[in-house]
Amino acid sequence: MKEGILLAATGLLVVLTFLPLWKNPVWWVRGLDFPRLQLCVLASALLLGQGLLLSYSNALQILVTVVSMICLSYHAWWIIPYTRLWRREVKSADLNADKPRIRVMAANVLTPNRQADKLKALVRQHKPDVLVTLETDQWWEDQLSELTSDYPHTIRRPLDNLYGMHVWSRLELENAETSFLVEDDVPSMHANVRLNDQLAIRMHFLHPAPPSPTENDESTERDVELLVVAKSVQDDHENTPVIVTGDLNDVAWSANTRLFRKISGLLDPRVGRCMVNSFHAQHWFLRWPLDHLFHSHHFQLVSIQRLPEFGSDHFPVLVELQYDPAPEQESLSGDEDDEREAAEKIGKEGVRVSDVPEPEKH
Template sequence: MPPRSTIALVAGGLALASAILPLFPTDFWAIRAPGFVREPAGYLFGGLAVLVAVLVKSHRLIAAAMFIGAAAINFIVVWPYSPFANPQIDLASSHPREQCFTAYAVNVKMKNRDHDRLIEQVRGADPDVLFLTEVDESWANALHPLLGEYPYALTHPQSDTFGKVFASRLPVLNADILESPGENTPSVFALLRASDDKLVQFVGLHPKAPLPGQDTTQRDNSIKSAAEKTNGDVAGAVAMGDFNDVPWSSTTTAFREIGDWKDPRIGRGTYPTFPAFAPALGWPLDQIMVNGQIKVRRFEVLDANGSDHRAVLGELCLDQEITRASENPA
């Protein structure tokens, strides 16, 4: 067999395996990770199928069929997040602005020292609710003037990339940093008074990523358990943050189903957030979801800000005028 044919067959087999194996239930990082890149991988495998059909003489149909099969599987999995699928929720684009608040979330990248660039983006977006991850002491110090502009701010820096900052202009009834035993990846749970008689729960997540030597069990448990922790007396809830997971995975799908969360990406596009320098080749690690009575007026992925993640900004609405605090709670 000519070397070119051997290479095409081996590569086609690996492509097909990378598309199929993440469909099986496992927490092994090397199997779960290819599921992140299904969209760019689908385009790559489709292009390789054409190249194989043109350049390889022996066994080209088999090799090309494997690439086509891999591309097809990836696109089928991602299909709900294409603009050709049915949206899960309608955007409330004509909802009165006085009944809406904005929420911004981004992974600042702990080693990123271009603090001013990201802070400038936050100030430009001027969100009512702010959630930042990978905050260490250096970032906490740099953010101090910005956080002083918010009536409520909760800062929890860590040196292991799992520090958090939460800030709100909506009155905060309580806000906690909760951490499951042995995980060391705290999550933010806050109860906000959005209007005179409507409460909103905010859930901010940043679990561990699937990396060599670090399987997905802790991440999966963190995401799924957060879905069940919303307060039953609220009008609705908002979940944001760097999930270190893509929305079409079995874990984040379970999150949506457990908590009846709605994803505005469904039926509109994947809206990649990582890596920030190449969004056309990226994937959506940073999520925004809502449930209950909360409507989404708009949402967007913002421009690069110095981090390796792009920020997510949402404008979220209820059927009453939004209340904003004028001072820190006692």
């Protein structure tokens, strides 16, 4: 009986582990990119149970343990870069250096959430230079409008479809645009953020729709939005400071996020440090990193942190960067196959790289 249960559980683990290798974009396949950490825990529990309950008197018992070890190793390969066991991709900033800094906060508010005062208290406490709020409708815009005394530069697009977006900035926003790159009701925002008289940062704020039974049947729309922005910054990130941030509805360790990093050349400050699991705020056992900030080699990391919950299903994420170019900082390396895959995905939606606003060139 116990051997049958362990065998069935191992079979389920194998399916959940290797089904995402099938590159089908359907939501129930791509959704398995998310719970790598949870599947690591499941594989570890299975190995413990097998060690305690199996006698290893036959080849099948040995096989199920070997298979569980393979599954555990495979999931660990994806998530270990987001722990201190990995080399840091982004240097820690010299805090004594007299260099410009920018503090960026991303907060998915969850439209029905009505605890706006908690979010405003976090903003006043941590004083980000740029705040991007996601899922903001007209009610949320009205509630947050009192921030304009401290954040006079804004981009606003309230929507009641869970894809409203607002950018609130202490710093001047130049050539700000709101675009609908892939879907007619899913906006993205783009601007030059003027850090000082000599320095402006090209910033892209994104919130593509996820693959799910209630949103999009496939991940194609999400993947394309990320990749077309990656292609847009590909040739500029060496010379132009770039930041891409928002709720990307994809985990840091997915194949598509890795492809985004390869194509864009942007860095992930979490690598070698922490996961920053920003979702789900109410369920500790179902958490993964959905809210991201990627940047060019022009920045080094001052701090990255997950802030306390405020009634949303997402935690806010706060990242502070210091402008101190370090070209030796390198992201994942892409090749011709990666370029081909990105081009094929983008081609499925008929989106052009030129559709992405390039605010620094205006």
